[in-house]
Amino acid sequence: MLHRPAARRGARHRPARRVVDRRAGVPRLRPGAGPVPRRQAPVARLDAVSRDVHRLGADRLRRAGRRSSGAGPRRSECTTVRRWIVGMLITLVVAVAGGALAWRLASPAVMPEPPVTERARAAAAVLADAHVYVDPSVDGVFTDQELARLEDAAAASDPQVFVVVWPDSDQAGYGFSRDVLRQIGAETGRPGVYLEVSPGEDVDSLDVGIEGEYFSVFGAVDGAWSSAAETARLLDEIAENDGREYTLGEDTGSDYWGGTGGTITAGLLIGGFSGICAGVLGLIGWALVRRRRAAA
Structure with a gap:
């Protein structure tokens, strides 16, 4: 049996040293030591906070504190x-x-009209007495027989049809084909259907000076382009236009909708x-x- 040496008289009592188990996060005492004094409890809380910061990170810990502060619902409602x-x-x-x-x-009539281009003036000068205009730059693309057939069909159609043949261009001074077709119709003063034909490109159409059943020509021929295929397609479209009901005059309001x-x-x-x-x-x-x- 072991005997502890007696304490000297007058010696001061020292508190037991505390050992912190950092893996468990719980302060423990050495064997035989007394309870942890109250003044050492903040140290244990400090260790717990350090552990949380290491595990969660400072940013997430801050966000968690904000959510628990009571300002979260109000901020969520404002957001x-x-x-x-x-x-x-x-x-x-x-x-x-x-x-x-x-x-x-x-x-489109509500918007201001673009200025009349020289291209439109040249076409209108020919179409004032004819029904087919061919730009000099594409002269020879259609044969004389094909142009004669188009001229006869366009003149016999009711409403009349006016065909403009020229190459497609982005530098002609207008944005849309319908704009220049409207300019040509206004210059000629002849109501009817105006067709824009560009070899190898889409065909476009516009009713100028008339109001009638919906009629539109758009798109290119199926397959490889040729003057014969384009002529046959245009003759079919002119025949479909012939006989539809219409009235002279153009409504500046919206009829499309x-x-x-x-x-x-x-x-x-x-x-x-x-x-x-x-x-x-x-x-x-x-x-x-x-x-x-x-x-x-």
Whole structure:
């Protein structure tokens, strides 16, 4: 049996030394030591905080503290309202843009007309007394027999047809084929259907000075282009145009969408649908970004 030496008289009592087990995170005493004094409890809490910082990281620990502070719900509500306002603004902008686009497509006469080009003046000078104009740069592409057949069919058609044959060009001074066809019709003063034919390219058409059943020619011939194939295709289109009901005069309003009311309705539908699509895409993007941030 071991005997401890007696303490000297007058010696001060020293508290037991504390040993911290950092793996378990719980302070323990050496065998035979008394309880941990209260003044050493903050040290244990400090070790626990250090462990949390090492395990979670400072940023995630800060975010966790913010969520538990009670300001989270209010901030979430503000963020939701802000996103709702942004979504409504995006929808409104897209709706207005869609309505403007529909109005532009349906009512080209409302927009200011571009200046008359020399190309249009040259074609109008010939079409004032004929029904087929061939630009000198493409002279010889169609045979004389093919041009004569087109001339006879276009003159006999009701409403009349006027054919403009020239090469396609981006430097002619106009943006769309319909613009120059309208210029030619205005210069000639002859109402009817005006066709633009560019060898190897799409054919386009426009009613000038008449209002009638819908009729449109657009696109290129099937297969390899040839003057014979193009002539046969044009003769078929002229025959289809012959006999359709029409009235002289051109409505400056929108007939494509069924009048002004139809244009407004179409604009609202196009804009609303575009706004909904933009809102859905925005929500999907926001959800993906939020998921990535949560996983970080």
